[in-house]
Amino acid sequence: MEQMRADMRRVAIYDTTLRDGTQAEEINLTLDDKIRIAVKLDELGIDYIEGGWPGSNPVDKQFFQEIGNYSLKHARIAAFGSTHNPKSTADGDSNLQALVEAAPQVMTVFGKTWDLHAKEALRIPLERNLEIISASLAFLRPHAPELFFDAEHFFDGYKANPEYALRCLDAALQGGAEVLVLCDTNGGTMPAELREIMTAVKARFPQARLGIHAHNDSELAVANSLEAVAQGAEHIQGTMNGYGERCGNANLCSIIPNLTLKMGCTCLSEDNLALLTPVSHFVSEVANLRPFLRQPFVGRSAFAHKGGIHVSAVIRNPETYEHIRPELVGNKQRVLLSDLAGRSNILVKAKNYGYELDKNDPCVQDLLHEIKDREALGYEYSAAEASFELLFFRTMGWSKRYFQLMNFRVLDSHEQNGEPFSEATVLLKVRGQDHHTAATGHGPVNALDNALRKALCEAYPALNEMRLLDFKVRVMTGYVRDDGGTASKVRVLIESGDKLSRWITVGVSHNIIEASWQALVDSFTYKLFKDDPQKWPNKPEK
Template structure:
């Protein structure tokens, strides 16, 4: 695809009569809470080693602050801080923060277990949370408003006296302000007078909207001129990112969030989106110079560490974020360059443009995709292939999810014939036997596959066993071809997906199979479609091995 990227009209000019330009900060401090708030996301369970590796990625990205966890809450967080202090975590850019809460109602700071544990965590910076809502103080703490304020001021003052930098999270700040602004402001004042280095306004239930966050933050910033304000937003209304940006527009200079938006319930503000929104759209500094392009790699790396798939439609870093499918779009890309339908250069955030071929893409998209894959198609070949592809997609083939099979199809359309092997036949049989001496204890299952292939003039038959038909066919093919192509030892199947395309046809439905494979350097996806799931699997498997051989053998 063309690398041309002429500057496109940004649409940023203010219309007549627009409000005056907002005085934005030059920089904001990025505060990451993936290791604490993010770990509360359903499906995430981090070991101490996981937390150390994620912290390394956060430092590589260049966030200012890494909230490591709540050392009193569980043994894993306590161990994380011990190992970090012992030198297992070396940070070049970021600084580690321990999280906790204010003293208990009616308690004293000197003997409060949470505050003592925080000081023992060994970090120079601490973040504590206290109630900023009168309703929450009365109902959940079951204490008076005077005591609620005292819990804040006593705790901040105690930690400051111990020589620590202290950030104070005003829990339920926006809800509290809407209910009883005087109390919320009095809690912020108590934290400020006690010496808090930054007061963080928290939309704890995630129910506020951007106009509310912007107005309330502006009022608080006006009341407490000179006090650093932070913003912490949850995504229960889908507005966490917008709310974080809105707070910066009104004076917040610390932004809290998580990688990929992980967090309790519907998640936190996604720093992977907030950061480029602030830097690329508003010109507000967020990361050290040269780090913005690490957003994509860090997003993907952390997704692997938490063992959750990255949303392909994630802004800026998703695989679909700069993917183009419609014929109108691809034609414009050909004429005007990628800026025609891309709001930023994807390279700035560690991503790249992609053209998807489908029945919507047209001939231009087919030609551009061929260029991207390094296949030389002339206009006639592209037109013929485009018609072929439309027919295949009508039968259930989806090549936008299987670039490897698409590249082989394009190469074939350009006259290439794979020279590695020819398949003659295959057979798969299953064996199921229950043990009569152990009723109800399950059964012995095995699958055997036989394949017959030709390599040049040599006919080879081989047998493979596995825990299913695909595993057995893969083993048989490798046995047959391994002597001729030792490189196959490096190719491994990493994922296998089956989708029924016509549920109404019951057991006669057409199935689509996608197989992900890797040789350790690159990962690719192949596809097969058939009413027979084994045949669909065989198609995808053969394409997977052929593509791997083509990469290695040429």
């Protein structure tokens, strides 16, 4: 095995999440954020981490000062910058000087390789642009342990003026660049075009080390990156989760497993590949973005099965509907419940909860009918797995009540020139005692949440650590009545969490407050249920 891996082709992974990724309009990272992500990327086994552009802003400059206090195990830190200003010289350029002062292990410099940009953006003669590329790299060469050249707009430049684009690469090599990174900056190159152009580059520079930097404007960044490797590239630039300007950059969360599992290349160790999903989610959390559910390999839905026929098949052999085993990339198989569910879905869920049920068990059929009936009313158990878990255990005989609703009421008012005002009162029976509480809040759901807490937290202090994290309302269009959409049923999904986990619950009603109450009560009940050491009074012995 070790010999086989030694024979596999090595591809270097260059992560630019901290620089190119932050150009996405919804992403803003603090210095602390960037340090935390860099440390996590090092743990994953990324070869190069581009920390930013020290000549462009104070945070990036501080990053290179701060990252030196951390002992990274694998990654090399790269700093990014441009070729020198056409109106100055390399040794007098502040941008290049900032790169030198940052003292990174790698310097990556981009330069124009499309004649249109030289003429229209820089407004200089084409020969002057070649001089700038060569002189900038030559100035940095003595200060850079490794020196890379990002050939900006290379593919567009080659299509417009192939000889000039190749001369730009030649100038970079003369200046001392060790890797020529061909950039599809506008993201419009087709894989067949990329293949043809890389063939021409290899013919012109047979000894050069080539890299690829692709953008995703045509949804081809991953495909083009993999095609570049097939054509000889040994260096791939991209970002975690495909973050980046406009439509994003090449997604390393797809590139890495495709290289490793399908193209016979090495880029991470076998053990580290299983860290891919948790690291992807970690970066999302630090960037304050929800992970994309349907992202290949690392998304929560990447290995989720809903249709009964699919579930029945993957139980027998996961290869029937899974192109890889999810555990290889740190993900897991999930079975969803819906009106498309069959008995196989129920059996898998039961096994997850510790029950080995027979497909002919009456409970299985009862639960299947219950799910289908409720989904027909608008409930969504594929999303609200906590509500399904409560439904499952009730079907299996769990009947414990942590509290019982006697009555609730919500008052909303809005005085002229004033703020909206919400007040909720609830009457509950908790451990045999009536609890009548009232609370205000920012809206009716927050008021209900606060009133429930006042009634329950004395008896159940663990509820103090639970928080409502997200709240979604959807009009059930299939239920629109003659008197308009405002009389339709609504579905409410509430995501809650504590210090250990998150869970989603659901409620459905024509009344949005009632639907919210259902989801809220399920959320509180699930917290108490999952923490209850006696939650399985009727569970059979294994």
